[in-house]
Amino acid sequence: MTRVVIIGGGPGGYEAALVAAQLGADVTVVDRDGLGGACVLTDCVPSKTMIATSVRMNSVTDATKLGIEIGCDPDDQEDGVRVDLSTVNARVKRLAQAQSADTAARVAKEGVRVVQGTARMVDPRIVAVGDERIPADVVLLATGAHPRELPTARPDGDRILTWRQLYDLTELPERLIVVGSGVTGVEFANAYQALGAQVTLVSSRDRVLPTQDQDAAEVLEGVFRRRGMSVLANSRAEAVENTGDGVRVRLADGGVLEGTHCLMTVGMIPNTDRLGLEESGIRLDKGGFVEVDRVSRTSVPNVYAAGDCTGVNMLASVAAMQGRIAMWHALGEAVSPLRQSAVAATVFTNPELSSVGVTEAEVRAGEVDARSVTLPLDTNPRAKMHGTKDGFVKLFCRRHTGIVMGGVVVSPRASEMITAVSVAVQQRLTVDDLAHTFAVYPSLSGSVTEAARSLMRGSPD
Numbered sequence: 001m002t003r004v005v006i007i008g009g010g011p012g013g014y015e016a017a018l019v020a021a022q023l024g025a026d027v028t029v030v031d032r033d034g035l036g037g038a039c040v041l042t043d044c045v046p047s048k049t050m051i052a053t054s055v056r057m058n059s060v061t062d063a064t065k066l067g068i069e070i071g072c073d074p075d076d077q078e079d080g081v082r083v084d085l086s087t088v089n090a091r092v093k094r095l096a097q098a099q100s101a102d103t104a105a106r107v108a109k110e111g112v113r114v115v116q117g118t119a120r121m122v123d124p125r126i127v128a129v130g131d132e133r134i135p136a137d138v139v140l141l142a143t144g145a146h147p148r149e150l151p152t153a154r155p156d157g158d159r160i161l162t163w164r165q166l167y168d169l170t171e172l173p174e175r176l177i178v179v180g181s182g183v184t185g186v187e188f189a190n191a192y193q194a195l196g197a198q199v200t201l202v203s204s205r206d207r208v209l210p211t212q213d214q215d216a217a218e219v220l221e222g223v224f225r226r227r228g229m230s231v232l233a234n235s236r237a238e239a240v241e242n243t244g245d246g247v248r249v250r251l252a253d254g255g256v257l258e259g260t261h262c263l264m265t266v267g268m269i270p271n272t273d274r275l276g277l278e279e280s281g282i283r284l285d286k287g288g289f290v291e292v293d294r295v296s297r298t299s300v301p302n303v304y305a306a307g308d309c310t311g312v313n314m315l316a317s318v319a320a321m322q323g324r325i326a327m328w329h330a331l332g333e334a335v336s337p338l339r340q341s342a343v344a345a346t347v348f349t350n351p352e353l354s355s356v357g358v359t360e361a362e363v364r365a366g367e368v369d370a371r372s373v374t375l376p377l378d379t380n381p382r383a384k385m386h387g388t389k390d391g392f393v394k395l396f397c398r399r400h401t402g403i404v405m406g407g408v409v410v411s412p413r414a415s416e417m418i419t420a421v422s423v424a425v426q427q428r429l430t431v432d433d434l435a436h437t438f439a440v441y442p443s444l445s446g447s448v449t450e451a452a453r454s455l456m457r458g459s460p461d
Contacts, residue, residue: 001026002331005127005134006323007119007275008142010037011316012307014107016140016323021110023331025138029112030119030129035104036096038144039316042164045099046092048348050167051187053088054194055350057081061194065387083195086170093167121276124300138302138330141282141290142323143275145308148267153179153240159247160240160262163188173197173261177249179237180265181208183347186220188263190349193229200230200257202237202249209347213360213408215374215394216353220410223351223390232257240264270309287311294337296326304330313343341406344422346415351391354418357406357425358396370396370405373454375447377411382442388412395421395431395451402430402455411444420448431455 002025006013009031020027034041060081063070070081107114117129127134147162149155155162161169163184174197178189181203193199201208201224208224208231209217224231236252240262249257270289278284283291283299289311296304304326307319321338328335344356362368377383377391391410398405407421424434434452439445 002137003135004028004138004140004327004330005030005119005136006140006142007121007127008037008144008271008307008309009033009035009103009107009114010039010142010144010307010319012144012319012323013037013140013142014103014323015320016142016306016327017107017112018110019324019327020138020331021112023327023333025327025331027110027112028115028134028136029107030115030117030127030134032116032118034097034100035107035114036100037142038146038164039319040099040103041096042167044316046096046167047163047184047187047191049092049095050088051191051348051350053083053091054191057083057194057196058350062387083172085172085195088195089167089169120274121280121282121303124280124282124303136302138304138327140296140323140326140330141272141275141277141298141303141305141309142307142319143271143309145268145270145314147264148269150237150240150264150266152238153262153264155264156242159242159260160264162264166263169261173259175246175259175261176200177202177247177257177259177262178265179240179249179262180267181205181231182211182265182267183209185263185265187348188265189229190220190224193224193227194350198228200232200259202232202235202251202257204234204236206233209353212347212353213355213394215360215392216355216408216410219390219392220347220349220351220353223349268308268314270311272309285311292322295329295335296322296338297329302330312338313340313345315343315345318343339426342422342426344418346418348415351388351411352414353408353410354414355406355408356418356422357404359406360394360396360408363396368396368405369399371399371455372396373451375451375454377444377447380442380444380447382444382446383411385442386412393417393447393451395448395455397431397455402432402457403428404431404434404452407448407451409448411447413444417445417448420445432457 004025189201239250247262290305306322347353374394394408396406404424431452439449
């Protein structure tokens with residue numbers, strides 16, 4: 001029986017454990033914080049739970065547009081809808097723990113042994129946990145990553161915070177400064193603004209979400225500004241000071257921002273220190289991430305890696321797939337290498353931004369020979385019924401064959417709508433295939449099939 005030792009119990013680790021157990025391996029997971037890892041306990045599950053509350057808040061505050069009277073004077077801010085943050089955060093923590101418990105129960109049901117503690121590789125075939133030495137034929141590293149900290153803006157858990165410290169707050173930050181306009185920063189800025197905080201978003205680039213579709217980012221930034229968020233472009237935070245009853249953020253241009261709290265979202269650092277990796281011959285890149293190939297192998301034949309510690313598209317879905325691929329490959333199953341071009345991703349703002357496949361930037365640069373179409377969401381009948389005006393559906397197809405190559409959706413529930421495009425990309429369907437697929441009428445997803453019809457038979461961009 002093949003002995004598999006997995007270091008880390010997040011999506012990359014526990015999904016790999018399930019696959020290995022089902023294939024008959026003797027599986028041990030070494031976990032430090034709880035099954036589900038940071039994804040379940042401090043990152044993805046908690047943040048999306050809180051964001052769900054903020055989306056409901058937006059729905060309530062926008063209800064008057066649909067003829068719904070809340071029972072108070074909408075111009076009287078003191079009599080409006082308010083959020084009890086302590087109740088929100090208690091629910092967030094409760095759901096995170098419940099999800100972790102469900103994951104642990106599922107892993108236990110498959111006969112996986114879970115060892116609580118911090119692991120270290122003695123060599124490629126022995127993993128140490130305290131005084132215990134666990135022999136391994138296959139090792140999977142799934143140790144994740146943690147928030148990057150700036151020396152001049154050390155989080156203190158009081159006024160200067162990482163996103164993992166937000167859920168200990170008992171009161172809503174009155175004036176929140178968010179440093180960093182990537183996915184994490186934008187998601188929290190949008191959520192706290194909806195919950196009632198006055199938010200300032202500090203972006204070091206000329207727009208928010210610089211790695212996302214430009215048209216989509218511009219729509220979201222417009223929504224943020226219209227709802228009252230202050231967005232500072234081309235501004236870099238150099239230092240953050242806790243003043244006792246607030247924070248002072250010093251910018252590179254000499255400007256100073258003052259608020260009650262500051263949220264730092266300036267990247268991730270892989271959890272690869274003090275694991276004995278380099279001593280075991282495992283190569284790390286300059287950022288400390290584990291180098292892997294498309295079947296999750298490291299530079300050591302029997303050692304694999306999955307998830308954020310690899311720096312490969314840091315998403316829970318990618319971590320889980322990397323872990324599965326690693327076990328299928330290690331245990332002799334047929335396996336397809338990871339296709340990053342088929343990975344669907346979502347920015348959980350309101351509206352959401354989802355994308356898959358090729359990008360507009362690649363098409364414009366001539367890297368991909370594709371045609372595209374963009375349909376504004378405000379022409380969709382279901383969107384009109386809900387009073388939704390912001391958003392669009394964008395679809396890309398190969399110029400001559402019509403094969404769907406990617407798409408972008410900005411919409412409520414875009415994370416659900418993108419699945420149709422994702423299936424088309426994965427299965428190499430054509431726009432004709434997608435156009436001939438029934439969509440419910442009226443539905444937001446009808447815009448996906450409508451976009452496909454616009455691209456049939458060589459229709460112009």
